[in-house]
Structure formats: C-alpha cells, structure tokens
Amino acid sequence: MTTDFKKQVQEKLANYIAQKGSQNKAAHSLTGVSSALLSQMTNDNWDQISETMWRNVASQIGHSSKEWVCVETTDFKMINYFLDDAKQNANVFAMTGDAGSGKSKTFELYIQDSKNSYLLSCAEYWNRKEFLVQLLTAMGVDYSGFTVAEMMNEIVKKLKSQQTPLIILDEADKLPDTVLYFFITLYNRLEDHCGIILCATDHLSKRISKGIKLNRKGYKEINSRIGRKFIELKGVNFTDVTQICIANGVENSKDIKEIFNDSEGDLRRVKRKIHAVKNRV
Template sequence: MQKIVTTKNFNSIFQQCDRARTYKKLIAITGNEGTGKTIALQQYERDNENTFKIHCLKTMKAKELLTAILFSLGESFTGSPYQMTFKIAEILNSKEKPLLMFDEISTLGVSHLIYIKDIWDMVENNCGIVLCGQHYFITNLEKAVSKFKVGMPEFLSRISSFTELDEITNQEIEYICKENGIEDCNKYFNLPNFRVLSNIIKNLKEE
C-alpha cells in the first residue's frame, strides 16, 4: 500500500470541497492528468459524511449518469430522467451539508451537463457541488456557450469559481518517495505527474 501524502494540490482540493460544502457553491477544479485529483476526492469522500463521489465516463449516456448519481447516494431508483433528477434532489435536500463531487467531469457532453444544472437548481440552497476534471473542461464549456448550446450559458454562470491545480514539483517527488520508504529520490526528479510516480512506487514495492 502506498502512503497518501498531502501535496499542495491535495490540500487545495480539500479546501475547495470544504468551501463548496460550507457555502453551498458549485465550483470547478481543473488540472492535467496525474495532478492528484482522483485520490484527493476519494480521500475527502472517506473523511466526510454526506459526501458522494461520481466517477464520470465518456461511454456514459445521460440517463446512466443519473443512475450513477443515485447509486452513489445509496438509492436504487428507475424512472424517467425527470423523475430521477427530482429523486436525486429530494435525497440531497434531506441531508445535512451534502456534497456531490464529479470526477472526470471533462469526459461528459452537453446533454449530461444539463442534468447537473437541473440538479443544482433544485439543491443550491442545501448542497455543494464540485466539478473536477481536465483543463479542457472549461475550454469545451466556453465553446458550447459561444455556440449557444441550450443551457450552457446558464450552466457556466452558475459556477462560482475555478481552481487550477499545479504540476508536480521535485520537492513533492522527494517528499512522496521518502514517505514511501524510497531514499534515492533524485533519479525520479522531473517526472511528468503523480501517476507516473505512483506506478514507480508500486513497482518498487513489488520487488
């Protein structure tokens, strides 16, 4: 097992999740691959009650996204997209300070984002939502707005803030290596991201 290390990005994601929950905001967090998004969201979900993480997939259809949200809420419910959206909002509004987190939000299309907008409109007085994905999520969203895609100007206007994550530093590489029992850290300096470093640590631990 690798030891989870609280990097600058890890702390930033935790802070933004706390902010979304406390102040009932819809916020976006973006960063390149391997900047620590998923592992931070997973840990935040484990550490906090009424926190629900959805892993988005490009192969998801819009209704399958709603099913995944309901599953994360511990609910098995089928119906029309409207009924499912309403059920999601009903569950979230029944909880104290809930937080809904979407990992890999950048894989979703406009048809999916419309449902997230509709959910937000029904829960914004009780719930926070975090959208986490690649940098191009914002670029694609702005393109959809410029093309007057239905609902996208409204969706963009509802995002209260955007946080960009940093690239991995050699100082962080050294810290992570030592925390995982690896002393010879210099050879791993200038790695492109945390994911590459994680794979190296896994391989070393298998030896």
Template sequence: MKEEKELTPVQKDEIARLLVLEKEKLGSWDRVANKVAASEATVSHNMQDPAKWDRVSHTMWAKVAGKLGYTLTDTAWKFVSTTNTEVMFELLDRAQNEQLFMAVSHPAGQGKSAGTQLYRLAKKGVFYIECKESWSHKMFVIKMAETLGIKVDRMSVAVLTDLIVGYLKEQAIKTRPLLIVDEANKLNPASLRLFIPLFNELQDEIGLVLIGAHDLERRIKEGVRRDARGFDELESRLGRTYYRLVGVFEHDVTAICAANGVTDPAAQKRCWNRLHPERKSINGTYHLVSTMDLRVLKQAIKHERLRAKNQAYKSAQLEVVGGG
C-alpha cells in the same frame, strides 16, 4: 485457470467497517445494500459477523469492496500528501462548508483524485461518483442514484432525478452534504446539463464539485461559444470559474521518494529532474514547479529502486570475488 486469491481477515474487517461508515452516511442498511448491489442481510449481518464471513462468496466480497472504493490489490505504494492534494482538500472543504457549486479543471495525474480520497476519509456527508466515458445519460443518473443508496429498479431518469434531489434535501437538514463528481470531463452534454436543475433545486443546501482534466474547462467554454443548449447556464452556475492546482514542488517529490524506498539524495534528484520542472510565478514569487503526470514519478521511483537493487547485488558479488 488462475485461482482467485481469498481475502484476508484484515481485508474483510476493513470492508465491514467501511459498510458501517456507509450506513452512518446513507442512513440505513437498506440504502447501503442498494448502493453495493447486495442483500441487506449480507451487508448488515453476514459481513458484520466474522463467524458468518464464510457465508459470503469471494466474488461478493470483491464486488462490495469495489462499490466502496476499497482496493484489494496490495501495491506497496505509499501515499504522501503533497501541495496539490492539500490545495484540493481546501477547495473541497470550502465547497462543503459554504454550499458552493464549483469546477476543478486540471491536467491528469496531478493529485486531484488523491486529494479527493484524502477528503472523503476525513469528512462526513461526502458522496463521490467517478464517471466513465461509456456512460449514457441514463446510466449516469442511475450511478448517481446508486451512490446515494437509492433503489433504481425500472425507474425513469426524471423519477430518479427527483429522488436524488429529495434525498440530498433530506441530508441537508442533518448535515452539509458534498457531492463530488470526478472525471466529469467524460460526461456527455445531457449529463452535464443535469447540474443545472440540481443547482436550481439545491442551491445553498449542498456543495457540488465537478472534477476533471484540463478539457473539462475547454468543453464547457466551447459549448458556451457555440451557444450549445444549457452550457451558458451551466457555466453561470459554476461561477464561470475553473479552479486549478498549483503543481509539484521538489519537496513533494523528495517526500514521495522517501516514503517509497528511495532515500538517496542523488536518486531523489534524478526523479525530480524526470518531471522537467519549470520556473513558474506563484503569488509574485518564482518557484521551480512541475506540471507533469505523477505517474511519471512513480515509474522513476521504481527504476531507482531497481537500480539500487542491482548495485547492491554487484557490490555483493565483488565482495565474494575479493574474499575468494
């Protein structure tokens, strides 16, 4: 059986700091404890005092890290801000400052989640939930309540919805809350309809952004076309507008390559070509842009690093042979 790797002091310190930030956002240690499914003493005392860290099990540290969106895997992959992440940042900023309800529908792997993560780290009053396809409507409401630090024990969907609205109204008095619902295209129709009463209750008090792949727009429009219950109202509250990102430019790829160990211009060009860029008109000017999943680029960069390593090894072998 594989032994679990113990968290480092640096990781525990980062989790402790995230808990403090979460407490500032949610308003109390009790709400933080509800969100991460731990006791208040654990998050406010044991995890805050390095002398008491050994009282918290590895499983609990890992669970709390997951609830806070903190990854424990050490991937060496360096994040680079791109044109798409900057566009995403601007959309979220507009939604929060102007209390807008909007939808971002764009193909997967193009920087929506990266831009969202960047925004969450930079701004206050931002609440984030990533949806799962397996969630029932009740599970979705429970997860949203947990995100806000609301205790969900044995409460009905109606009661939890009222508590969600009430908490966001409280936050709107102190700040400009932004609720980000990522992977919204995975929600079932009942869950999508929830945003209608949220809009009715919270219009001009909070910003709300639904983020999803390209099928988010298709699903809502198809619901409107079929006159499915609630879909016309939902689209109306989203302004019947679906925001898209721009795409990936060669300078984005060059920056990502350089940050992740591929500095040879020829290798960077090969990575760019792997994304099959096409000519696209943007504000009346044509540019070479790729709309492919950036996970393709990540694989290309890994291949280029391996290629460079193999070439360096062969060169070293030739030197040995020549020297002999």
C-alpha cells in the same frame, strides 16, 4: 486469503457503512452485494463468503492489500480546501488539473471520511438515465422502476433532507452535453442546499469557452453557475515528489531527483518509478 486481509476489509467496511448512513444504503451503493452479506462480514460470519466476494467488496470500498502511503501534496490541500468550502457553504466550484495530478485519489479519500458526500467518476457512454442511476447508487438509494423524472425528484428530495451534502463530478469533461445540462438542473433545484464540484482536465474549461463563443445551449448558464471561473490546480512539484518518495521508502537524494525528472508531473509515473527504484537489482 489471510485473516488479516479480511479484518482490514471489515474495518474499512465499517467506515464505509458509517459514511453511507446505514447498512442498507451501503449495500445499494455496491454492485452485487446484499445487506445480508455486509452483515455477515461485519459480524465475523465468514464461513460462507467466497474469496471472490471478499475481493469484490474490497475493491468497491477502496481497500487495497498493496501498501502505498498517500501524501498531502500541494494540490491535495488545495482540493480539500474547496471541497470543505463547497460542502459547508453549499458552494459550486469547477477545477481543472492535469492527468495524474492526484485529483481522483484525493476525492476518494475525502468521501471516505465525509458523510453525505458523493463521488461520480464520469464516463463518455453515460446518457441522462445512467447519470442519475450512478448518482442514486452512490447515495445508496433504490431506484427500481423509476422514470428519469422520478429519479431526479428522488435525488433532490434526499439531498434536501441531508445536512451539508456534496456532489463531486470527477472527469466531468467526459459527459455529453445532454448530461452536462443536468448540472444546471441540479444547481437550480439544490441552490443553497448542496455543494457541487466539477473537476476535469483543462479540456473542460476550453470546451465551456468554445461553447460560449458559439452560443451553444446551456454553456453560458453553466459558466455562470460556476462563478465564471475555473480553479487551476498547481501541479506536482519537487517538494511533493520528495515527500512521496520518503513516505514510500525512497530516501536517497539522487534517486528522488531521478524520479522527479522522470515523472513529468504525473503521480502515476512517480508511483511506478518508486517501484522500479526499490526493486532495482
């Protein structure tokens, strides 16, 4: 492992600590990492730090040694507009976009430079406790020994004490109903204090519509709190793909057209195809 890599991680870590507010909060938000270790990394005391730990920290704070230039696509700009609005004005929005539209990467980049902003990548297996654990971890709060009620109270207390906090629930359609209801609780207790963004594929909007028709518990309340509207992302267009290709070393117009036609609007496919074109024999 090179010194340049460690320096890059060190620089990224300094920004991460600043975003979290303190070294202790940063350590609490990372798995298997202590405040003492972060102190060693930031102060050039590297002799006792294994390569495995460097990679562990690097992956958790979003650093990659592979060069890839991100471009401000149409959806990137749109998402950032609503993130800023939600954060500055404690607004609540729900947005939908196709898989591979760049939603998650946009969120990751946003929170890196936005203090008191917390991103949760939701999962199907989360129960109510796990959801709160994930949110407290993102906030850098030690939740040891807390009950579910105590965890929720701690979250509300911390967020109300912060300036312009923001919660982003990515892939929110994966949450079971019992956890999705926590969105109502968070809204009710943090209204006018904290911005909230729900984001998913259009499965979420269809799920909410179906739940309302079937008069399922909580669905009308959720729909009301997002303003009875889902913001639909535009998707990846030819201009977006062209800019991504040029930024990442593919400038031939024929290659760009080929990449766009092969992408099916999925930025993951764009990235793979750019790699294939650049390594074409």
